Amino acid sequence: MLTVGLTGGIGSGKSAVTRLLGERGAVVVDADRVAREVVAPGTEGLAAVVAEFGPGVLGPDGALDRERLGRLVFSDPGRLAALNAIVHPLVARRSAELRAAAPRDAVVVNDVPLLVENDLAGMYDLIVVVDAPEDTRLDRLVRSRGMTEADARARMAAQADRAARLAVADRVVANDGTLADLETRVAELWEELVERAAAG
Structure with missing residues (x-):
């Protein structure tokens, strides 16, 4: 079993990456879903x-x-x-x-929004960070989730900053382009995860 800690700032597209990995066969443990x-x-x-x-x-x-x-x-x-x-x-x-x-023999992807904030990196075999620039994330939160800019900024400020997330990353999935770009990057990541899980 390979345990992956997957994180990213709010609006980074972490949920999309989690969904794509799940579609490829990962066992997903979604901390937000569990929290609900x-x-x-x-x-x-x-x-x-x-x-x-x-x-x-x-x-x-x-x-x-x-x-x-x-x-x-x-x-x-x-x-x-x-x-x-x-x-x-x-x-x-x-x-x-x-x-x-x-x-x-599973690849278990743990979707953990506050992985960095709660110092949980040591719990997983590999840390994957989904990354997008702050202005891109802010735009997604306001446009797609209907948050006010003030609410979006408060949510972003309550999380670790980008540098802190990148500092714990073993792999970074950049999500600053199209969905097709993201799918390609996730497919490459999945191949690596499967190989690592098989190697034990």
């Missing part, structure tokens, strides 16, 4: 978040209102740290369960 799962209605994670931040972070359906919670934490490092202290251990535990269930 561990705070779903009825979970200990959601109960802990409500205890910390109050019932105002819940929507009318009783589910976590991620947008409202995001506005609370992304402009306040102390509140963000409090949220992370609740969610990260739960995500780590569930992610470990998913990795343990993968076949022995």
Whole structure:
């Protein structure tokens, strides 16, 4: 098994790279998806978040209102740290369960947005960073995700900077061109990952 830690700043296209690797046969452990799962209605994670931040972070359906919670934490490092202290251990535990269930010869791609911020590089055999210039990322967040520029900049500022991500990278996937360019780069990366997994 080859464990890959895949990260990139918000708006870099990390999710697209994860999807393309999954389509090629990678076992994907998506930290964002797991993070949603561990705070779903009825979970200990959601109960802990409500205890910390109050019932105002819940929507009318009783589910976590991620947008409202995001506005609370992304402009306040102390509140963000409090949220992370609740969610990260739960995500780590569930992610470990998913990795343990993968076949022995698998390429397991762990999509971890905060890999650098949480000093998790040592957990993986190989670190892949999806990279795009800051102005490109900002444009994607505003145009594609409908964020205001202020919200997008706050989300970007809450993450490690580009230099810190590149410093931990074993491989960098540049995503500053077309989807076809990205597909070509991911195909090349996949060949290497499969070879490394086979070599043990």
